[in-house]
Amino acid sequence: xxxxxxxxxxxxxxxxxxxxxxxxxxxxxxxxxxxxxxxxxxxxxxxxxxxxxxxxxxxxxxxxxxxxxxxxxxxxxxxxxxxxxxxxxxxxxxxxxxxxxxxxxxxxxxxxxxxxxxxxxxxxxxxxxxxxxxxxxxxxxxxxxxxxxxxxxxxxxxxxxxxxxxxxxxxxxxxxxxxxxxxxxxxxxxxxxxxxxxxxxxxxxxxxxxxxxxxxxxxxxxxxxxxxxxxxxxxxxxxxxxxxxxxxxxxxxxxxxxxxxxxxxxxxxxxxxxxxxxxxxxxxxxxxx
Amino acid sequence: xxxxxxxxxxxxxxxxxxxxxxxxxxxxxxxxxxxxxxxxxxxxxxxxxxxxxxxxxxxxxxxxxxxxxxxxxxxxxxxxxxxxxxxxxxxxxxxxxxxxxxxxxxxxxxxxxxxxxxxxxxxxxxxxxxxxxxxxxxxxxxxxxxxxxxxxxxxxxxxxxxxxxxxxxxxxxxxxxxxxxxxxxxxxxxxxxxxxxxxxxxxxxxxxxxxxxxxxxxxxxxxxxxxxxxxxxxxxxxxxxxxxxxxxxxxxxxxxxxxxxxxxxxxxxxxxxxxxxxxxxxxxxxxxxxxxxxxxxxxxxxxxxxxxxxxxxxxxxxxxxxxxxxxxxxxxxxxxxxxxxxxxxxxxxxxxxxxxxxxxxxxxxxxxxxxxxxxxxxxxxxxxxxx
Numbered sequence: 001x002x003x004x005x006x007x008x009x010x011x012x013x014x015x016x017x018x019x020x021x022x023x024x025x026x027x028x029x030x031x032x033x034x035x036x037x038x039x040x041x042x043x044x045x046x047x048x049x050x051x052x053x054x055x056x057x058x059x060x061x062x063x064x065x066x067x068x069x070x071x072x073x074x075x076x077x078x079x080x081x082x083x084x085x086x087x088x089x090x091x092x093x094x095x096x097x098x099x100x101x102x103x104x105x106x107x108x109x110x111x112x113x114x115x116x117x118x119x120x121x122x123x124x125x126x127x128x129x130x131x132x133x134x135x136x137x138x139x140x141x142x143x144x145x146x147x148x149x150x151x152x153x154x155x156x157x158x159x160x161x162x163x164x165x166x167x168x169x170x171x172x173x174x175x176x177x178x179x180x181x182x183x184x185x186x187x188x189x190x191x192x193x194x195x196x197x198x199x200x201x202x203x204x205x206x207x208x209x210x211x212x213x214x215x216x217x218x219x220x221x222x223x224x225x226x227x228x229x230x231x232x233x234x235x236x237x238x239x240x241x242x243x244x245x246x247x248x249x250x251x252x253x254x255x256x257x258x259x260x261x262x263x264x265x266x267x268x269x270x271x272x273x274x275x276x277x278x279x280x281x282x283x284x285x286x287x288x289x
Numbered sequence: 290x291x292x293x294x295x296x297x298x299x300x301x302x303x304x305x306x307x308x309x310x311x312x313x314x315x316x317x318x319x320x321x322x323x324x325x326x327x328x329x330x331x332x333x334x335x336x337x338x339x340x341x342x343x344x345x346x347x348x349x350x351x352x353x354x355x356x357x358x359x360x361x362x363x364x365x366x367x368x369x370x371x372x373x374x375x376x377x378x379x380x381x382x383x384x385x386x387x388x389x390x391x392x393x394x395x396x397x398x399x400x401x402x403x404x405x406x407x408x409x410x411x412x413x414x415x416x417x418x419x420x421x422x423x424x425x426x427x428x429x430x431x432x433x434x435x436x437x438x439x440x441x442x443x444x445x446x447x448x449x450x451x452x453x454x455x456x457x458x459x460x461x462x463x464x465x466x467x468x469x470x471x472x473x474x475x476x477x478x479x480x481x482x483x484x485x486x487x488x489x490x491x492x493x494x495x496x497x498x499x500x501x502x503x504x505x506x507x508x509x510x511x512x513x514x515x516x517x518x519x520x521x522x523x524x525x526x527x528x529x530x531x532x533x534x535x536x537x538x539x540x541x542x543x544x545x546x547x548x549x550x551x552x553x554x555x556x557x558x559x560x561x562x563x564x565x566x567x568x569x570x571x572x573x574x575x576x577x578x579x580x581x582x583x584x585x586x587x588x589x590x591x592x593x594x595x596x597x598x599x600x601x602x603x604x605x606x607x608x609x610x611x612x613x614x615x616x617x618x619x620x621x622x623x624x625x626x627x628x629x630x631x632x633x634x635x636x637x638x639x640x641x642x643x644x645x646x647x648x649x650x651x652x653x654x655x656x657x658x659x660x661x662x663x664x665x666x667x668x669x670x671x672x673x674x675x676x
Contacts, residue, residue: 076505101473101503102395106432109400125602139602139634154548156600159633160654163600180547182397209548212397235551238536238558239567260555276559278552279655 001200002129002174003149004092004118009133010066012037012057012090014081015073016048024072024096024137025049031140033133036064057088068092070126070135078122079104086115094135095121095185105183112185119185125155125177136177146171148285149195151188152207153180157235157278161207164282170289173201180209188218196226203229203288205281206272210236210260219266231284232267232274234260290499293336295378296513297495301479304468306461308492311380320361321354323379329353330382333360335367335374343412345369350382371537372520383491388481389450390414391462392496393469396429402469404428404436404462406448410481424448436466457490458482472510473503522589529581531568538563540665541586541595541625545570545604553598553658562662565592579612587624594664595627596657606631606639614644623647626664630657
């Protein structure tokens with residue numbers, strides 16, 4: 001079992017004819033992912049890695065019966081690509097693109113709320129169910145199949161933590177990179193609820209970082225709703241507070257919220273085992289299992 | 290990108306917001322000339338991105354040439370929380386009876402912009418936010434519709450702004466919202482909006498942060514970037530396209546991905562060292578970027594040792610290793626010890642080709658950090674015992 005993706009997932013790659021799109025579509029296929037189509041305006045009729053390309057996401061999804069999309073489109077065009085995906089039959093959209101303007105994402109987020117689609121990202125490494133499917137740019141070789149669910153805001157930190165887990169034989173059900181941008185689709189709470197409902201997931205690792213109050217919300221949710229044990233890690237303990245911000249950012253959440261300390265305290269109180277180092281996170285997972 | 294006050298005021302004034310007469314000055318003579326044309330009393334304000342500027346002595350009021358000269362001499366060249374003041378804004382002092390706060394930012398939790406007004410503006414707005422959040426009226430805006438005029442009015446009335454100036458303050462808020470949208474800003478903010486004894490409304494300060502990711506569609510704002518940079522190293526980081534923040538310690542840190550770089554900083558602290566910087570070289574780091582990153586960290590005279598930590602996803606370990614070797618080939622002896630740790634894609638190939646005679650090479654993140662902290666301690670820094 002797993003969440004979000006498995007070997008039945010049928011994937012459209014938006015931007016498959018671009019450099020990144022072509023490379024990572026190839027990597028996904030090599031991993032065993034069911035990449036069934038590409039979508040790039042003006043490139044309909046072409047093939048990439050033997051996969052047919054369509055001019056629109058809807059055509060691709062309808063013709064190939066796809067249910068998920070991976071967005072590897074440059075930032076200036078990414079919001080439009082996301083609107084297109086949300087308006088198509090796919091019910092999972094994984095947005096890898098880094099550097100989408102925040103106000104574009106606010107408009108996408110508004111539209112997302114009017115649909116039943118899951119959006120992962122943007123600015124994320126993607127989603128992987130080891131041995132079955134990878135939607136994104138994660139290095140497949142560091143993952144292994146098992147019973148730990150993983151949720152992370154950061155790409156390379158995810159790899160670091162997974163490496164430590166895999167090293168000790170602690171495999172993963174699914175790993176979800178939820179993305180590091182201020183506005184993302186699936187947040188910690190939603191990702192936690194997916195794992196809570198997955199009988200194959202026996203423990204969860206959540207890797208958060210400073211900024212926003214998503215981790216605090218997750219702590220509340222864990223305390224109130226979850227039986228699956230959670231190990232945590234928070235990056236940014238030594239980051240200088242608000243160096244590039246005016247007052248406005250601090251005012252929204254209250255000046256104490258959003259710091260590493262506030263997140264660690266909240267998670268502690270909710271019974272989450274928070275590690276000081278990635279190595280300690282793996283120790284904690286061993287203890288929880 | 291955070292604009293300086295003088296840059297933000299230019300943008301705000303162009304949008305029609307009432308700002309005091311002001312001129313930028315870089316020398317005592319220029320301050321005197323500016324004060325002469327603006328008239329006394331005049332405020333002399335340091336143009337650095339430091340909170341609590343006034344309390345730290347970065348703002349002085351001058352009533353005469355003598356006082357203006359004194360203010361210029363004391364502020365220009367002063368060290369304000371680690372930043373040298375090169376420029377001051379000379380501005381007509383406003384005789385005010387009330388200070389308000391007006392701002393627009395993104396509420397990331399809601400995924401929506403939020404417009405805010407408080408009748409308790411001024412230097413203590415953060416305390417107000419902390420202790421009596423209800424004193425700040427908030428109005429969330431649907432990003433698909435934009436802010437309706439009634440929302441600006443509602444925020445202003447809910448904040449308890451006096452009715453004779455309410456319409457003017459609502460106008461300031463509406464303009465700030467429009468600017469926020471049109472400039473792809475992260476924040477647009479005026480604190481304080483001053484109300485004068487003549488019941489005029491004046492924007493006495495100006496804060497504007499522009500979304501770096503949106504600068505590509507704002508060439509006019511992008512042009513301000515060099516002048517907005519805080520120091521030479523930050524200007525260099527802009528040029529190289531790195532995410533860089535300078536800190537106080539002596540262990541230089543280079544890595545890929547914000548979360549992992551932050552974690553590396555945290556580990557330096559955890560093992561008793563002090564991080565000198567945050568430097569994220571991003572994904573797919575080719576040899577040139579690696580060399581540029583080393584160049585930046587070597588240029589920081591506070592740095593006594595460097596930890597270089599790469600976990601390859603898109604980034605390939607062998608490419609990074611080649612980049613490091615190329616970058617250090619120019620030195621007979623490294624200016625500062627470097628400890629490298631590579632993991633992930635092609636990490637083994639990378640470790641094999643690294644010039645191990647010149648570099649420290651470690652297998653684990655924890656090991657690399659501990660080694661770099663040791664080097665920094667030996668160099669006379671603050672390396673201490675691990676917790």
